[in-house]
Amino acid sequence: MKTLSRISFLFALIVLTAVYTTMAQRVIKGTVYMDGEPASGVTVEAHKGSSMMTSFDGKYEVTADAKSKYLKFTLLATGEAKKFDLVEGSNNEIDFAFTGTLPAAGGNVADEDAKGDIVLKTLEELLKEQDKDFMNQLSLYGEFYKQEDYKSALPHWQVLYEKYPKSTLNIYIHGAKIFEYLIENSSTDEERDKHIDEFMKSYDKRIKYFNSKGFVLGRKGSSWLEYKLSDKRTNPLEGDALKTALQTGYEWLTLSVEEEKANTELPVFLLLMQTSRSLFKLGALPKEDVVKNYDKCTTLLNEIEANTKDESKLKEIKEIQPYIETLFGTSGAADCDALINIYTPQFQAKGNDVEFIKSMLRRLRQAKCDNSELIEQATIKLYELDPSAEAAFNMARGYLKKDNIELAKKYYQQAIDQEKDPKLLATYYYESAVLLFVKQNAYSEAREMARKALSLDPDLCDANMLIGNIYVEASRSFNAEGIHKSAVFWVAADYYNKARKGDDCAADAANKAAELRKYFPNKEEGFMEGLKEGQTYKVGGWINESTTVRY
Secondary structure, three states, X not given: OOOHHHHOOOXXXXXXXXXXXXXXXXXXXXXXXXXXXXXXXXXXXXXXXOEEEOOOXXXXXXXXXXXXXXXXXXXXXXXXXXXXXXXXXXXXEOOEEEEOOOOOOOOOOOOHHHHOOOOOOOHHHHHHOOOHHHHHHHHHHHHHHHOOOHHHHHHHHHHHHHHOOOOOOHHHHHHHHXXXXXXXXXXXXXXHHHHHHHHHHHHHXXXXXXXXXXXXXXXXXXXXHHHHOOOOOOOOOOHHHHHHHHHHHHHHHHHHHHHHHHHOOHHHHHHHHHHHHHHHHOOOOOHHHHHHHHHHHHHHHHHHHHHOOOHHHHHHHHHHHHHHHHHHHOOOOOOHHHHHHHHHHHHHHOOOOHHHHHHHHHHHHHOOOOOOHHHHHHHHHHHHHOOOHHHHHHHHHHHHHOOOHHHHHHHHHHHHHHOOOHHHHHHHHHHHHHHHHHHHOOHHHHHHHHHHHHHXXXXXXXXXHHXXXXXXXXXXXXXXXXXXXHOHHHHHHHHHHHHOOOOOOHHHHHHHHHHHHHHOOOHXXXXXXXXXXXXXXXXXXXXXXXXXXXX
């Protein structure tokens, strides 16, 4: 399997959904074939009816209207489409050959011995019989392969691949390397796609003769996505071609996880979440499916983690889990209801796992689930297990929600006293400042807390916004008259303008700064005080800040 760094690209793709008509009166089903083999990745659409995409077995089932005139078969990988005309009273079981011909009635489409040039014997049988052609080709390809001379190995490997497909699994393992070499050294997109298609067929052939369907489909989906989205293409895929290529890979990955479950190769989970996220971002996948895939991936990863003692696998799980969390958290599908439904049973099962509770609380707070009972229960449990700075911070928030200000202040201070990380400490100072301002009208103390937050994290635009808000509110009771009182708005505007530099605050800060202009002193007032535009002016009292005169 490719390393994480090689597969951690984000995908965008689209799924073709079934469209059902209220007048559907017949169900048509059958199998789609390509060159005598069941074909996956073919969309079957009934005129005035539903559509679906074939899976590994090539089977389809669509609902058609009594007046439907045709079935349309579209190969997702290329966009090529073909029609099958329906006639009144026609059979509802229709097999379709997209390429080649339909297999003979009663025949086995996978039975290649009938061709006469296929030898379906194992390595042991071939060596026992001293099959000279096989042994010669095996020796030649093996030597070239060891030297990484894939070009010279290719013709000898191809004989084994085509004539002795059941002889040894190495035909397919080594074949993957040879196909990768051919793809990466293709001179045109057409040549590249031809090799990719052959590569995918080799995965199908491996499944046919050596089983391990779920495992191989994971490899197949990963290879497909990697090479179809490669930046080595002269003309990168876009539009419908990109969507259909990505959809194909997504289907294989989904089938792999369904087949393998806790035996799934770990990077497949990451790829599945990447494709799910992109689907949802494009409006092509329901939120429920993103949530379902996230739940499936995390549940299986937790199961693997609990049952393995392999240190390298445990390390890889620890690397993958944060990526999956981030993909889900930034997908837009991770709303409060979805998260609570996912995390409630997990919390019941892992209620003594400190790291799990911390991760869960962060995700729930990001989704604005502060009023949920789950957060309250988890917050108390975390503090019991680990009275750390983060746990104290969560306790403070819990008490603030209950309007228990004194206990909230106590736990905020505890979090501040224990925290070593500057950015987290800045957050604790900021939230303490909000409490002092909103709940206690303690303007000066709130400002000092906000200033401490900014000293630790100058990019914390919310703290600049807060100081601006404090000054606007304080202007009502500020002990001054005339221009000296309204000059407070100059200082407030200064902080809103500082906050505009942060992406999270830019729009709100710009609006507030513009709104304040109508409260600025006018030129006549300034003239009477001898103040000129652009001059430095100091606002006294507890504010004690210098600003710039402007009208």
